[in-house]
Amino acid sequence: MGFKSRVRKRRGNTGKGTSEDGDSEEYEGQIRCDIIECGNWADKKIGGRKMAYDRAVEVWGASGVSRKVRKVSLCKPCYRTWKKEKKGEPKEWVSKGKGPLGNAPPTSTPVRSFDQP
Numbered sequence: 001m002g003f004k005s006r007v008r009k010r011r012g013n014t015g016k017g018t019s020e021d022g023d024s025e026e027y028e029g030q031i032r033c034d035i036i037e038c039g040n041w042a043d044k045k046i047g048g049r050k051m052a053y054d055r056a057v058e059v060w061g062a063s064g065v066s067r068k069v070r071k072v073s074l075c076k077p078c079y080r081t082w083k084k085e086k087k088g089e090p091k092e093w094v095s096k097g098k099g100p101l102g103n104a105p106p107t108s109t110p111v112r113s114f115d116q117p
């Protein structure tokens, strides 16, 4: 084990050819993102994350997560999506201690398209 990392450090002009010329080509990882509609790699190396199944389900739903494991793997973009969802959600109703709850209706559809042509 010790050796290997040592050898790896010595990258350079040893004339081994250019096997890795582009990093955005086709990365081959080992862990797939567990979001069904995604299919990206979720390797740690490229920003993948592990997340509790329940938390992923909160965003994608049980049918959106491919495996029911305690910790699912998310690729970087999916993790971002998740983060975004989680951040954007509670804003409306989380106003703690600031006035009574139920002051503002949760879903008031603005019918404004007529006002401004």
Ligand SMILES: [Zn+2]
Pocket: 033, 034, 035, 038, 039, 040, 074, 075, 076, 077, 078, 079
């Ligand atoms: Zn993904």
